[in-house]
Amino acid sequence: MDPLKYVAKYFDIEVSEENLERIESFGENISRLENAVHNVKQREIDAIASINPPMFIQTHFLPEFYSRLGFAVSNIDIPFPVYSFQYVSPGGNSSQQTDIEFNSETIDALTEWMSKRIKFQNSVAGQRALMTKSLRDEIKERDDHTCQNCGLSSYMEPNLLLEIDHIRPLSKGGMTTRENLQTLCWRCNRTKAAKWIEIEE
Ligand SMILES: [Zn+2]
Secondary structure (H helix, E strand, O other), X not given: OOHHHHHHHHOOOOOOHHHHHHXXXXXXXXXXXXXXXXXXXXXXXXXXXXXXOOHXXXXXOHHHHHHHHOOOOOOOOOOOOEEEEEEEOOXXXXXXXXXXXXXXXHHHHHHHXXXXXXXXXXXXXXXXXXXXXXXXXXXXXXXXXXXXXXXXXXXXXXXXXXXXXXXXXXXXXXXXXXXXXXXXXXXXXXXXXXXXXXXXX
């Protein structure tokens, strides 16, 4: 009934702000990975579309054409681990099994599950937990998929990696509110992080 409870139990994940923060940053990394894989697949589709052999070859010799070209579409799948949780009744007559794949959906659900169980006020972990995938998507949409610093957009560069930035960082008391969030390209995001470290020093 509550598979995440068993995930927490069997992996010994204690409900704490510290763990919530770790799970959230893990989720962000997975989401970046999924983004990157999506971009590579898109590039392959673009590359193949741009080859465009004559119709005669397309109709009769397409597999041979590509094999002679030495061009193979890679099959990238992220090997998310899958765990099966099985309950067997004491008599052994009935059993129930739930499979859990550790993909971004599960990590998002786990983040939500844990944040509901933590009583936090304005802690960094609490604010970070509010940063869900759907909120990230909403902010990108609002900012028209455009970096708010350098103006690069997904329209100009289809494979641009956009990230959501806290204008005032969480570590400086910033909150996860729409007004404090902006879309940045990954380059600008890294540069900004470096600047805050300088200010701190
Ligand atoms: Zn930028």
